[in-house]
Amino acid sequence: MISGKRILLIIGGGIAAYKCLELIRRLRDQGAAVTPVLTQAAQEFVTPLSVAALAGQKPYTHLFDLTDEAEMGHIELSRASDLVVVAPATANLMAKMAGGHADDLASTLLMATDKPVLIAPAMNVRMWEHPATQRNLAQLLGDGIRSVGPNEGSMACGEFGLGRMAEPDEIVSAIAAQFAEGPLAGRHVLITSGPTHEPIDPVRYIANRSSGAQGAALAAACRDLGARVSFVTGPASVPPPHGVDVIKVETAAQMAKAVTEALPADAAIFAAAVADWRVDNAANQKIKKSGDGALPRLSFAENPDILASVAQMKKGRPTLVVGFAAETENLVDHAQAKLARKGCDWIVANDVSPETGIMGGAYNAVTLITRTGADPWPRLSKSETAARLALRVAEALGQA
Template sequence: MNGRTILLIVGGGIAAYKTLDLLRELRRAGARVLPVLTEGGARFVTPLSLSALAEERVRTSLWDLEDEATMGHIALSRAANLILVCPATADLMARAAAGMADDLATTLLLATDTPVMMAPAMNVRMWQHAATSANVATLRARGMHVIEPATGAMACGETGPGRLPDVPDLMRAVAAHFAHGPLAGRHVLVTAGPTHEPIDPVRFIANRSSGKQGFAIAAALAAAGARVSLVAGPVALPTPRGVDRIDVETAAEMAAAVARTLPADAAVMVAAVADWRVDAATAKIKKGAAPPALSLVENADILAGLAVHPQRPQLLIGFAAETGDLLEKAKAKRARKGVDWLVANDVAQGVFGTESNHVHLLTAAGTEDWGPASKAAIADRLVARIVETLAE
């Protein structure tokens, strides 16, 4: 990050004290740091401390006559290579998600086209609250990188996710942002896992997808420098480092999340989306003399819809899980869906939940048998081909 400029927005939380060490390490790494101190942040650290460590003037107000005579907040919002919000409190993220501009920090976030990284820090229940989850999803969908908080003991005495990551972890996140990979500057959408279509409050229609192949692809894309938006169905997998994750449950939720992530340079649609849904009962369906009749309704085709979308990605890749006549079905699906590439595998071989796979890649040039391999190796090989194609 040597020679880069980072606009550091310090939010109002007890974790603000860590920003002093973070600022020092950013400077040691060669970055120029422009500090912005919120009103809440000033209750935990002083402008003098930030200024001494940054060797820069600390901005605190939207109403500075000298700065705003020349629209200083606009220039400041675009003067950096990265805007880092640390700590990002629940309140600050909520106001950013709502598009508010009632102080210098939120005005900067609204007026910028610079990449934004947020490092949340708050009480565990605040982090897990539905409102915060919705705000985080909104920010990620708009392209902001929201770092997952650390888990551990907090100043309030509770334990769980919500701690500001330690300074070395924050430094690694910033370094990863500036890493010069072959996909640096590219945005790639990935979908992974199954969808769950409710039948009643305790039952649902689903499939056996574990999400492992999609998560491996998302990790490989991030390692190649891409900004990755991962729309994940219900899976018990950790978020790959450097990936913005959007959790969904149903096919309708996945379709909406995919639309919100556009535009993207490429899309790798690995998710096994349920083909049908039902009008879910509001109460548990009790066992009776005869099983209930379920009226199935076809879900929207997310992949085919993306192929004709006005913001269609430059490279659109679909996946096909079949159980027999693999290549014939895959060729027909590639044509029917309107995708550029199709990755096909025979799931009758027992690949669900395993660490390996056997896929074929179908393109306009023909079909390639990639043979048995680990899902991580398949992800690396696919990403290498994506790099070559986008470079062209």
């Protein structure tokens, strides 16, 4: 997919710059040409010599190098590539890009380029969460810049959270997706994700345990295969991926409405852990203890069955409707019964017993239930599970 492509790689000044050495190697292994640019700060983490050795050409470091200006010039350099990649995209680099600053070679190239730009943010978790960084990110996405990562994990500073730069393989995949039409190009995929929160009163609610990680991974996987993705998400702890249409909801009723409004779609994947019931007599004010030991009486009502309502649509039904079944026993039997009861095409079943570590964890082990049988998959990361399922969706739509 990227063989013969020319990548202008701008390496920012963060500890994650060391990953760019491996990124360059992976890109060249796949036949891409890499022209490296190092900021002054980047040279504190990786040397121009090591970058040159891996890229097979000298890196550019200074805006006012007269020889380079005479032979190429920063304008030509900015436009001689097929894609500009910024990795790591530090908070400072993102701020420069969002503000339109051009005070060094890297920022000037980014202002002068007429090619697509992909950033791989990397910074301390507090810097990532800072309102200024999030404003800058929103501005960049609005300007059409694509983003990959950041990931969650331990950082060089000793803190833990979002801010780790995406791994080289993830960045290579994002670069490939930039150039590929993909098997889902021209398709609209609707995905639900996360839990729903059903209010008891203004400060309490009932919900299922769901981080939204699998749904977010599915949205990213379908996006990377070229789909237009409508991502209806409850209040998940994992943020939605970039490059998809995000519709945020709180309750099951709101999710049902958002799904209806997002249709029609070629495929609908219902990965959300929707609460089966809502509190029918939710209080308008916080419920107080009575002091006499009397307990509040809660009245429950069933929430709308979003999966069944879409699967059983008489008109405008998606070609492929996929449900999820989180079970703690009799996995295949319960999932097959759900497939028949709901009227959907596939059920992705997983065992979410506490000892599996799947609910809220980084890995999943699913069994794909179809009308022809059960296909158990190995334990994979949620990203790998999503990529595998997205390819199956593409194959099914291609045969429809």
